[in-house]
Amino acid sequence: MKTIRTGVIGVGYLGRFHAHKYAAMEGVELVGVADPDDKRAQLVAGECTCRAFADAAGLLQHGVDAVSVVAPTSLHYDIGTYCLQAGIDVLMEKPITVTLAEADGLLNLAQAHGCILQVGHLERFNPAVLTMEPLLTHPLFIEAHRLAVFKDRGTDVDVVLDLMIHDIDLILAMVNAPLETIHTVGAPVITGLTDIANARLIFTNGCTANVTASRISMDNSRRLRIFQPGHYISLDFAKKEVMTVQMQQLENGTIPQPDIHRHRVQDQDALELEIRDFVTAVRTRNPPRVPGQAGRQALALALQIVEQINLHRGRVEESLHQSARGVAPFPASS
Incomplete structure (x- = not known):
């Protein structure tokens, strides 16, 4: 070798x-x-x-x-x-x-x-994600929360490109359908760039994803829930835990108990898996798990989100300027 x-x-x-x-x-x-x-x-x-x-x-x-x-x-x-x-x-x-x-x-x-050009979207190699992938059938609604305590590291870009892009990449890979509409909000809180953001993504196949990212939280949390017909998958990135919750239809007005199954997740190092995948691609000349094109697609959507947030931010800043000038945000009632 x-x-x-x-x-x-x-x-x-x-x-x-x-x-x-x-x-x-x-x-x-x-x-x-x-x-x-x-x-x-x-x-x-x-x-x-x-x-x-x-x-x-x-x-x-x-x-x-x-x-x-x-x-x-x-x-x-x-x-x-x-x-x-x-x-x-x-x-x-x-x-x-x-x-x-x-x-x-x-x-x-x-x-x-x-x-070979591979992009380091590390969560693709998270053992919890690898466990979750075979469970995917037809995602209807996806909810992602990625919250982090503030650190100086990574502040050369806003929270969308720093943190949310992880979930953007995962969602694009899971849904595998064109995007139809985007609704976003976000704000700078302690840096000059957006520190907290939310994006609602609606795809042409009917799937909707609600994605929240913050780098100014009190605690770290990285969670994902994927709702599919009859059940949902709950994933905790940090704890490397995956469970499915089977939901039954209502019968005679009674709510049946959900069937909860916790899946075994192998104790593996995501970065080691990522680098092994890269080395294998270098050696075999086969495409890596996250090729450059996937990184480009995640960046394209992230930049769309950033652009919308910046437009929203302009309106917020104008409102703040009006408040500073003593202009009431709501007209006085007559």
Whole structure:
């Protein structure tokens, strides 16, 4: 079996975990890590017994087959372009890029150079999601809540591109139908970008998804409920729990007891599964579980949601300005 030579570009909080997974994986050599923060690069390189580089150019000069790009989103396009033009396979952290034009550019480069381009939508590899997938029949209504305590990390983008995009990707994969309408609301609370958002997505096959994301909550919570004919599936991402609740029709005005079944979820590491999937794609040249096109689709919907929220936000800000000028939000009754 050929040894896959890998590298990690960007070894902040998440990139460090990528480096550790590669370093521990059989059939894989972690050549090095790259980060403009030399102290951080040296620290992670020491932990993983590999070389440290200041940038992607230094890493690629030492011969790698594949890299994880775990840099800020604003750098994804430039770093991805550099790597793909060099014929290097790329696992790009989500979101794939800032704009759709950039995403299309990376997709075209990957195709032109015969490269694997995978996007790091980690929840696709959550063992609870893998357990839930065979239970899907015909989703009628989906409810997703992704709430997080505020952290400085990830604030270069708003909550839609930081957190909600996980559920957007999952829902698009589950429903597999064109989107018909979108209704959104959201607001900035403690940053200059949207910190809490809700989107109601209606698909052409009749399925509706209600998606809420917040990064200013008191507690962390990541839950998903999928209502299907006769039952619903409840999934807890953090606890890795899946249960189905079988609902019976009313009989003579009485409410029957629901039949609850808790499904066994394997204790697996989602990031390790994601990186193994990437390495397998690199080795076999088969498509990964989350190809670049899936990342592009999730970004497209996320940007639609962001655009609608920004329009709504403009109206909210105008209302706040009116309040500051002493203009009553409601006319006085006569």
